[in-house]
Amino acid sequence: MTPRPTFPSRDALARLPFSLVDLVLLAGLIVLLYVVLRVGEGATLSYAPSGPVHVSTDPSNLPYDAMRSLIRMFIALGLSVLFTLTYGYAAARSRKAERVLVPALDILQSVPILGFLSVTVTGFIALFPGSYLGLECAAIFAIFTSQAWNMTFSFYYSLSSLSRELDELSRMLRLTRWQRYWKIEVPAATIGLVWNGMMSFGGGWFFLAAAEAISVLNHNYQLPGVGSYVAAATAQGDLGKVGLGILTMILLVLAVNVLFWRPLTAWSERYKLEESVSAERQRSFVLDLLRRSHWPHHLGRLRRWLAEPLGRAMRWLGRDGGKLPPPKPATSRSDVIFNLAVVCAIAFGIYEMSAYINGTVGFGEVAKAFGYGLVTLGRVIVLVIISTLVWVPIGVWIGMNPRVSRLAQPVVQVLASFPANFLFPFATLAFIKAGVPLNAGGILLMSLGAQWYILFNTIAGAMAIPTDLREAAATLRLSRIQRWRRLILPAIFPAYVTGGITAAGGAWNASIVAEIVTYGKTTLVATGLGAYIAKATQTGNFPEILVGVAVMSVFVVAFNRLFWRRLYMIAQTRYAL
């Protein structure tokens, strides 16, 4: 396997550090959150579906539950792809749209998704009164929000970094817009999109597990699925059944990998832009099997049969190269008006929101949430430091031993996808038995999912150290300390930074499920912003949800911009190999 850093949208990091636009957009996003909340608040719960509150933990239901979960994941993936292909295109195509859509995406991917869950659940239930469809939609939406932003970023960057030659080719041949999109732009973005999709899909399991069993507004909602199976088993305190759920989950992850992602990544090789045959190729025996069947042939015929009339029908979208690009893109009056309108709308929203908070919980609540945020921030920092100290040496050891890394890579891939919240029951039980307070134990829970990113990226970074540099270090007889200081640490630094950002982001999100945990009849609570949001969600306290999620977003965005992105810039300029 080729080593690849696992942080999906590292292109996003290349954007300039912090600007006024980002501040405005962050404010805008919080306003949007406020609007969604106010709408959700209006939805009364009399529409709630009636039905079994508890999922059966009979193991014979597991295959069915697993399928339900899987279908949810794939529907979300499909929606994410659709969203990506349109939103990403709009952002790359229109300068006005770009100015809002790109920073918005950038911030959206730092917002704690789980904090939104309560809002979306009530909203969707209101849309489909009395039916489980609302719950399904909410779960799918949660997975969608964990996948879409990264994929869209990848697509947007592929579009906007399209090589000059291909752009000129399209304009010179006056390709139709439709042709340009499907023959040049989408294929050029395919590899990035597939890899991003795979990573995001892996991350999606975590949110699936969290969204299948959720208590909102003092109601427990459960959808049949692996996630709710494990949740129900945990509530019963049945570790054996939790183990069964975990086993099912591992099988699911493996199956999806072998049957779907491996073939897809191997297939996407044909969209590589370098025109030479690369030495290392993705292989998949499933794909080889498919290729030997008649399916590709029939599919190709069907595609050709459809493409011709469709291409003809889409000619109205226009052709490329009809107009010379303007000599200088000057800011026009309409740009100014557009900017002004955006700023005004956001300012009005902020004003409205302030009035709302002032009229309900009061501004003291913001200060309180901020204090909790500092506590959770402390946990995140401890987590990143400990994970670094533990996993960087191990990752380097794995990455620099080809034999070990060949064995470790598949394990690592499963770990990347495995939802850490499935392991919470075991950890919780251990905390209860050993009397560990969750204030400390929460760090371990949060790290169960987050730490792996540091490991993967370190492995990838270590694998990418050129052999001649390692040989040079060996011939120079560098001492162990010199070798680490002069070669290894600088070489893995860029990969480590991307891992660190992902780990920290994941930890913030995980805090919402890790700062309050229940096992059987015992509930452990930690002090922190995650617990604050989780409590507000359970009791349906909308103003508190708003304050909690907004404060957490501010923390994540500020931490990313002021700390990680600077490190990333240093990594790119000084330590890029």
Place this chain on the structure above:
Amino acid sequence: MTDTTATTLETPLIAVRALRKTFAVPDGDLPVLEGIDLEVRPGEIVALLGRSGSGKSTLLRCIAGLIPPSQGEVLYRGQPLVGTNPGASLVFQSFALLPWLTVQANVELGLEARGIGPKERAERARHAIDLVGLDGFESAYPKELSGGMRQRVGFARALVVEPDVLLMDEPFSALDVLTAENLRGELLEIWERHEFPTQAIVLVTHNIEEAVLLADRIVVLGTNPGRIREQIQVVLERPRDRRAPAFEQLVDRIYSTMTGREAEQPATPARPNGKREAVMLPHATVDGLSGLAEIVHAAGGTADLADLADDLSLEVDDLLPLVDACVLLGFADVDHGRVTLTETGTAFSTADIQTSKQIFATVARDRVTPIRTIRHALERSDDGALGEGFFLDLLRRNFSEDEARAQLDTAIDWGRYGELFEYDADTDEIALSSTEPRRG
């Protein structure tokens, strides 16, 4: 061919009128092309010849309608361009094939855009593929083809839409020598067989022999900003023989046009307002220019540029900056395509490392304005050190962003070698050297 030339002599296929192209820099606009007037008539192959930075590719893209001129206009059959040139196709240096499409589908792309049905498309594409000698490769993917084969696909894709004018942007420079030679021959063959209604070819190149081999007319562009220095009619019979005296004479003549200072304005005139024209450092490393000096010394202190390029199999773009650097430093003189080492140059190329460093330091400080400017600024600063941003800002007034960077990098390379100043990559600071060699 004579019949078409006779009837349409009045309206050129393409006319470029008073074209000027600038790129924005912080202090205003930086011209890359200035006062270009050019016509392309039916039946001719025109070569735009120039060194890197002469704006020849920019000019071709203006003709193609891919970028708009800042002033002046480009006409196709008397009509100003509003979008991409409707009568032209472009062949790319990097081929620009879509790796996910077969050869056939790549060639069909332009026809599909014109709304031509699948049957006719396939037929015309097959014809074009046959013409460039790729029959049998229709269902291959570009990955499977060699460089020469890929560029053939590029030709077929450009020709299949039957353009009036075929524009080529250094079409052979990404190929190895033999393949390039072979493909040039085939291009001429297709051109002379008149199997396609294409009436003219405009070719961008930095390879002098290629221009003489292919073109009916060579347009030599100068650098900074690109102006037309000379237009040369090539009246040699085809097929042309590289060994023929007339061929070699023409190559030599063009070499002297491209290296000669006489055609340009005096090097650095003090303008009335006291603002001096910026001196541009050639993009040459110290290693490169001392290598050249040594080779010329070994050749008896003087050498023919065309022969040098041949012997070293160097492109003009690689050779001429080295020559320019030697001239700027006073190590060599150039006259009519011959480079001759000066006394200093001979001393520089024969001395041991320390001595030649000292010689280099002396001439660099005395003769090279940018180096002198940096030294002055550093001497006048409090602690003998200044951030590179300061110098970049100065350079940006005369050069584009990339060029300013390249200029500073070259100056740093030279200054470091001569131990005139030091550069700290961590702090991006340039500082006076602490171990400066004593002036010899």
